[in-house]
Amino acid sequence: MRTPRTFTTLLAATALALTVAGCGSAGDEAGGKRAGDGKDTTAAGGGAVTVSHLKGSTTLDKPASRIVALEWTYAEDLLALGVSPTGVADVKGYDQWVTGGPRFASSVKDVGTRQAPSLETIKVLKPDLIITSKVRSEGNYEQLNKIAPTLMFDPYSTDSEFEEMRATLRTIGTAVGKADAADKALKDLDGRIAAAKKKIADGGKAGGEVTVARGYTTDGAAVVEVLTDSTIPGGLLPRLGLKNAWTGKTDAYGMSKVDVEGLKPVEKSSFVYVAAKDDDVFATSLPKNALWKNLDFTKGDRVHGLDPGTWFFGGPFSTAQAADEIAGALTS
Incomplete structure (x- = not known):
């Protein structure tokens, strides 16, 4: 616990x-x-x-x-x-x-x-x-x-x-x-975060709600884990001038494991994720799911894959990279 x-x-x-x-x-x-x-x-x-x-x-x-x-x-x-x-x-x-x-x-x-x-x-x-x-x-x-x-x-x-x-x-x-x-x-690191925040503001995205997730396949099924406020990305978002849309219950690692239906409460947000190149469930299996296709962020083209090498659990280099990737995804 x-x-x-x-x-x-x-x-x-x-x-x-x-x-x-x-x-x-x-x-x-x-x-x-x-x-x-x-x-x-x-x-x-x-x-x-x-x-x-x-x-x-x-x-x-x-x-x-x-x-x-x-x-x-x-x-x-x-x-x-x-x-x-x-x-x-x-x-x-x-x-x-x-x-x-x-x-x-x-x-x-x-x-x-x-x-x-x-x-x-x-x-x-x-x-x-x-x-x-x-x-x-x-x-x-x-x-x-x-x-x-x-x-x-x-x-x-x-x-x-x-x-x-x-x-x-x-x-x-x-x-x-x-x-x-x-x-x-x-x-x-603080300088990189400040630069990313400015990029987001200049792109007109300041104050936006964002859901950060990672995904992978286990036993042939897609697994989605959403990151809560307690995680490094969760701590980054307000420092980037953004809001974490996810308020679900956290597990021992600061994440919430959900099914596609569980993403319904955050569908109005922008959805950013990390997945391995050879196991990107957000680009392969989930687009075949009717519920996924009907989520507002999917229909609104607000689903953004980050660099697969963006590590959400690292030190200052990884944290700076996460800030850069999120800013880039939202303003591209």
Whole structure:
């Protein structure tokens, strides 16, 4: 069951726990004020750092440099900080689904799937930090933590995945001695969002209602998941000068699984979606459905497919890409 908590509570807890020692400092595929006001300890000699995460506090003798990321969100965060991870779970999948931002260097080692990474491969890499999520590693956290200090986050336990993404990037930035880079990455993201908002306003679409979804096929049937206000796209929409038309009940990942009839309440909105190129149910199976064909957004040509590599559960690059794609779709 989803357990909402306000971002204010999350940020307050992080601000209390995130310090620099000596200085005072989502299906299955669903990753303001500076948290802790941490400093970039690299510039101060790379001293010990203590960071707060889901499992409590972790202290590193110095900012980490050999990092294994077991969730795509945190691998993307490292790239946004200018840090090349030593290992990443499912590199091939990342390249397919997470297309915002730079690619990994050829030296980055694939450590297996996100659901079941190879502990032996991770151990051989001799990381000084592992970063993972609760949904992936609740069962093997202790094993991972014996290999290297392990930070665990849970983006889905908050009622604002957008704000949680920002706070987590700052926490990771402190852990790897790149707090200033985290601030810059978020400033760049805010700039991209502002540009997308202006594009929408200039196109006469400000204030419009939008439904954001993703779709895929399971057991031969089309599955549609609509993103609620708690998700990153849900957090983006008001920042783009738009309204989220969807107010349905959320699942553990911030989405609502619906059938075609369930989309009737939002048919007056614009409908934007992400689907794989080889499994675009909105372009193949759903157009054969009479109910789908009679929805107002279908008849009004307001159904827009976004780049299939737009990842709704990522870091600053993915979030910026989502803003760009939504703005482009509504104004094209």
